[in-house]
Amino acid sequence: MVHGQHRSVATSYLPLDLERTDQARHTGAWSALRRAPRLLWPALWVVFGLLLLLPTASFLLLAFSPAAFGQGSEWLTLSPFLAALSGPTLRGLIDSFGVACATAALSLTLACGLAWLVQRTTLRAKAFWNLLIWALMLMPSYLSVVGWESLMEPKGVLDRLGLDAAGLHQLFFGPLGIVWVLATKGLPFAFLAVSAGMLGLGQQFEDAARVHGAGPWASIRMVLPIIAPALWSGAAIVFAEGMSDFGVASTLAAASHFPVATYTLYRAVGSIPIRFPVASAVGWFLILAVGLALIVQYRALNGRSFSIINGRTRPVAPRQLGLLGQLAAQMAVGGLFLVALGVPLLGAVSASLLGDFSGGFNLHSLTLATYQRVLSTPSLLSPVLLSARMGAISASAAIVLGVLLARILSRRQSSVSGRTADLLLLGAVALPSIVLGAGYIFAYNLNVLASIGLQLYGTLFLLGMAYAAACLPHTARLLVGPISQIQGSLLEAARVHGSGEAAAWTSTVLPLLTRALLWAWLYTFGHIVFELPISELLYPAGQQPLPVAVVKRLESYDFAGGSAMLLLTAMAMLAMIGLVLAVFKRLTPRGWQLQQKSA
Amino acid sequence: MKLASLIPSHPNSTSLGTGLALGASILLAACGSAATPAPTAPAASASTAATSSSVPASARPSADAGSASKPAASASTAAAASAGASAAAQAKPAAPVPLTLYAATGYDDAMAKAFQTATGIPVNLVADSTGPLLAKIQAEKNNPQWSMVWIDGAEAIAALDQQGMLLRGYTPNVDWSAQGKSLLPKNQSYFPMHVTVVGVLFYDSKNLSSPPATWQDLLKPEWKNMVGMNNPSISGPTYPFVAGVMDQMGGEDQGKAYFKQLKSNGLQVFNKNKDTLHAMDIGQIKMSAVQSSAGYAILDKNPTLKAVYPSKVVLLPNVMAIDGKAPAQVQAEAKQFAEFALSPKGQQIAADEARDGDSWHWPVLNGGKALPGMPDINSIPAAAVDPYVWGPKEDEINQWFTDNIVP
CATH class of the missing domain: 3.40.190.10 (Periplasmic binding protein-like II)
Known part of the structure; x- marks a missing residue:
């Protein structure tokens, strides 16, 4: 890839609203636009720098220089690293690495099967399964843990049904349970990444394999390497997520004798003596682990090009499932969701119902009156509304930036900046969000900034920035798959046929991307609404976002109120997702939905 | 408005590329529409x-x-x-x-x-x-x-x-x-x-008639597998309880020995107040050593629930x-x-x-x-711990507790 080429494609990414018109063509604005690429990418790096790099670097600096932000007296030291490499913190790091590897492998395996059934066969009720995937993605990992726990605890739901769950309980409160919950949490991510790969994979590859006499397994062996970028993208993000998850770390891992790195990091920050420098050193090791994972990924991909959607991509003929096949497929998918989603939800719900029969006091009683209370009490409802608004705004910002970043990432084979961005973004995923939250305080609560009137810390603006920044790595990685498969030749073809740059972009790239953008936006929105540590550390006084309000309710023993807020939000979000998808189907041109038929 | 001025809304800024401008404008919108004015002081000055x-x-x-x-x-x-x-x-x-x-x-x-x-x-x-x-x-x-x-x-x-x-x-x-x-x-x-106090034992009087009176009593076989408490690494108010009991036992080492004995007598550890109380609710344990405020709030609605104060509970200011x-x-x-x-x-x-x-x-x-x-608080055998002595030990003791006492 030559540099000039790179640039021309970059230009074509620009304007949605700056349609090239005859009047505009000769004006200053248009000529400025032509020059823009030269400024765009550096400007983009500045934005990423402020959003992600500066806060993260501030936090990571503390491991070497605690005195930099008043967290100690030493300006240059390595002692936080020594502290991080001893006792429980070291154990946490080793555990986390193992858990993340196992999680990525399990998640990816499940995702491949699921994606193949959904994208490549005539599986029935695809819309329903797609919705469940989103439900799974939106389910906070701690809720899943709570559900499993109430099922399997002594005198739990299973116990009361006369089933001995003691063995399962033992098994669940350890590495196996942790890996399972994290893998189901990562499954939607891996699924989307793999699906993106499969969507873009034209029929011709499978046809070619079959024509040459390959059986189904040989076809799979041939197809897998083609969608390898998507697989690796999925595995990498599940791995990094597994390293950084806090919901499971703070519940399952903390309760069993299995300390993970996130938890030790959180403890260094959340219990006295508060030791940010040690937390920072743990952060370095998390990034190191992701760096290793990326090296493996680069080695595996070995610099090959993986753009596969081109002008000749042929529509897929989904594999016809016979009656038996359909039945088996439905049972497999249904079984997966039952265990991943149904069982924990069932546990959580049935526990609250069974509570009434235990004869004791019921901590979890949820009645319609509780919902009414939430909806009619301003102090309970306003956090829901605030988080919804912040989620919508920050998710939109993250999507715009995510597309641009994904483009840089999709060029990683040829560009140093792409590789750098890749490492930085995946590193950002691997760091628990408390790191970013604290980093924002260090970077944006400086006396210097305050003295020139830039007291950003404690404003909704900074909270919104942090939300966008926290999601950006996920969002960008979700979009890398779809974007990297679009070959430049598509755009060139459009240009040859007389389209302007902008028109070429809107008529070729945008339709292919819309669906991915839509899903990415919805995910990002959901992620932000439930983001706890960043909300806690950065929310402006007096304006509580939803997660903080829920924690506060739970802390003051209003379990019903807290749960009602959570469930109301989750339901509202699912309704919104349904609505957005319906609108998308109705409003977008038919051609844009071409891919949807296969999905 | 102060925030809006952070991002230049200069006409030429569009030349940086719509993508970037769009991203910036969304964030700008974030501050414009989402930043509600700080609460103003009421008229009373x-x-x-x-x-x-x-x-x-x-x-x-x-x-x-x-x-x-x-x-x-x-x-x-x-x-x-x-x-x-x-x-x-x-x-x-x-x-x-x-x-x-x-x-x-x-x-x-x-x-x-x-x-x-x-x-x-x-x-x-x-x-x-x-x-x-x-x-x-x-x-x-x-x-x-x-x-x-x-x-x-x-x-x-x-x-x-x-x-x-x-x-x-x-x-x-x-x-x-x-x-x-x-x-x-x-x-x-x-x-x-x-x-408030921590270490108060809540129990259901339907299931238990004569509760123990001291921490040493809890080591007796009759209370085996009956007591639950919170994990001090997870529950904030529980560290002062652990520290307080250690203090009463004569120091950190004696305290650790006591908790080990308690564990061998079947002490069960849950995450937080609500989890320990829940374990009692479902019959997993018979007594919950928790923070008084958590227990009394529930006791208020469940009169069969009773509280007993083993000598001594820990004052939590x-x-x-x-x-x-x-x-x-x-x-x-x-x-x-x-x-x-x-x-x-x-x-x-x-x-x-x-x-x-x-x-x-x-x-x-x-x-x-x-x-x-x-x-009456004066009728309760309670003692506070010196936060300047026990505070700095919190992380180390919590870690020890997690390693040795949490099952």
């Missing part, structure tokens, strides 16, 4: 508070602190009562500046609103659990944004004091009870607002401290807030506004009464 008489609070009768029968004091009398001598002297002409309260106390919200109504001083509340509040305070060390912190447990506050972050030499001028006085640190860097680096006016207003919260009106709010938890406390003022159904 500082002058009400400042010019009002500065009757020494100690002279006030505070016998009615806990009684529910007294009608609420009017805003003006509350303001008068809350304006401590020092605060009134310093805050005379200046317009009120907003206070920023970092709090993890059940009735913090109600107190902040009442104070604002009474004095006209706006209070911006950051309400959260203790952990994140402490993390924020520590991270803000070079440029503190908080004016007051208000949480359960003095250990963390003592740790802040040891870093020189707190205002020293101030104690609210109120009629402290003997117990209240005993909880004041020598350097006057913080003060108690109320107390709910404490407030003021930012040592805050401007003088903020510090003066913060003192006003503290004295308001300890005034009869404030004590009424404390008793009324968090009936699902923190209202179930004991006041630290002479004549202060706990809610009906709670015993």
Whole structure:
């Protein structure tokens, strides 16, 4: 890839609203636009720098220089690293690495099967399964843990049904349970990444394999390497997520004798003596682990090009499932969701119902009156509304930036900046969000900034920035798959046929991307609404976002109120997702939905 | 608007590329539409508070602190009562500046609103659990944004004091009870607002008739597998309990030996108050050693639930401290807030506004009464731990507990 080429494609990414018109063509604005690429990418790096790099670097600096932000007296030291490499913190790091590897492998395996059934066969009720995937993605990992726990605890739901769950309980409160919950949490991510790969994979590859006499397994062996970028993208993000998850770390891992790195990091920050420098050193090791994972990924991909959607991509003929096949497929998918989603939800719900029969006091009683209370009490409802608004705004910002970043990432084979961005973004995923939250305080609560009137810390603006920044790595990685498969030749073809740059972009790239953008936006929105540590550390006084309000309710023993807020939000979000998808189907041109038929 | 000016809205900025501009404009929209104005001060101005008489609070009768029968004091009398001598002297002409309260106390919200109504001083509340509040305070060390912190447990506050972050030499001028006085640190860097106790054993009288009386009793075979407590690494108020029991046993080593014995007698450990109580609810354990406020809030609705105080339970002060680096006016207003919260009106709010938890406390003022159904605090065998001695050991002991006691 030559540099000039790179640039021309970059230009074509620009304007949605700056349609090239005859009047505009000769004006200053248009000529400025032509020059823009030269400024765009550096400007983009500045934005990423402020959003992600500066806060993260501030936090990571503390491991070497605690005195930099008043967290100690030493300006240059390595002692936080020594502290991080001893006792429980070291154990946490080793555990986390193992858990993340196992999680990525399990998640990816499940995702491949699921994606193949959904994208490549005539599986029935695809819309329903797609919705469940989103439900799974939106389910906070701690809720899943709570559900499993109430099922399997002594005198739990299973116990009361006369089933001995003691063995399962033992098994669940350890590495196996942790890996399972994290893998189901990562499954939607891996699924989307793999699906993106499969969507873009034209029929011709499978046809070619079959024509040459390959059986189904040989076809799979041939197809897998083609969608390898998507697989690796999925595995990498599940791995990094597994390293950084806090919901499971703070519940399952903390309760069993299995300390993970996130938890030790959180403890260094959340219990006295508060030791940010040690937390920072743990952060370095998390990034190191992701760096290793990326090296493996680069080695595996070995610099090959993986753009596969081109002008000749042929529509897929989904594999016809016979009656038996359909039945088996439905049972497999249904079984997966039952265990991943149904069982924990069932546990959580049935526990609250069974509570009434235990004869004791019921901590979890949820009645319609509780919902009414939430909806009619301003102090309970306003956090829901605030988080919804912040989620919508920050998710939109993250999507715009995510597309641009994904483009840089999709060029990683040829560009140093792409590789750098890749490492930085995946590193950002691997760091628990408390790191970013604290980093924002260090970077944006400086006396210097305050003295020139830039007291950003404690404003909704900074909270919104942090939300966008926290999601950006996920969002960008979700979009890398779809974007990297679009070959430049598509755009060139459009240009040859007389389209302007902008028109070429809107008529070729945008339709292919819309669906991915839509899903990415919805995910990002959901992620932000439930983001706890960043909300806690950065929310402006007096304006509580939803997660903080829920924690506060739970802390003051209003379990019903807290749960009602959570469930109301989750339901509202699912309704919104349904609505957005319906609108998308109705409003977008038919051609844009071409891919949807296969999905 | 100040925020909007951060991003240049210069016509040429579009030339940077629509993508970037779009991203920026969305964030801009975020600040434009989402940034609601800071709460404005109510009409009642500082002058009400400042010019009002500065009757020494100690002279006030505070016998009615806990009684529910007294009608609420009017805003003006509350303001008068809350304006401590020092605060009134310093805050005379200046317009009120907003206070920023970092709090993890059940009735913090109600107190902040009442104070604002009474004095006209706006209070911006950051309400959260203790952990994140402490993390924020520590991270803000070079440029503190908080004016007051208000949480359960003095250990963390003592740790802040040891870093020189707190205002020293101030104690609210109120009629402290003997117990209240005993909880004041020598350097006057913080003060108690109320107390609860940890280690109180709640049990269901339907299942248990004669509960144990001392911690040593719990080691007897008859109590095997019957007791549950919280994990101090996860539950904030549980570390003081562990430290307190260790202190009573004669020190850290003896304390560790005791907990090991307790474990071999079947002690069960759950995450937090609610989990331990839940385990009792489902019959997994017969007794829960938890924080009194958690138990009494439930006991209120479940009369068969009873509380017993093994000798000795641990006093857990709910404490407030003021930012040592805050401007003088903020510090003066913060003192006003503290004295308001300890005034009869404030004590009424404390008793009324968090009936699902923190209202179930004991006041630290002479004549202060706990809610009906709670015993006299002086009848309870309780001791506090020295936060300056046990605070620094928190991380190490919690880790030991996780490694050795958590099953």
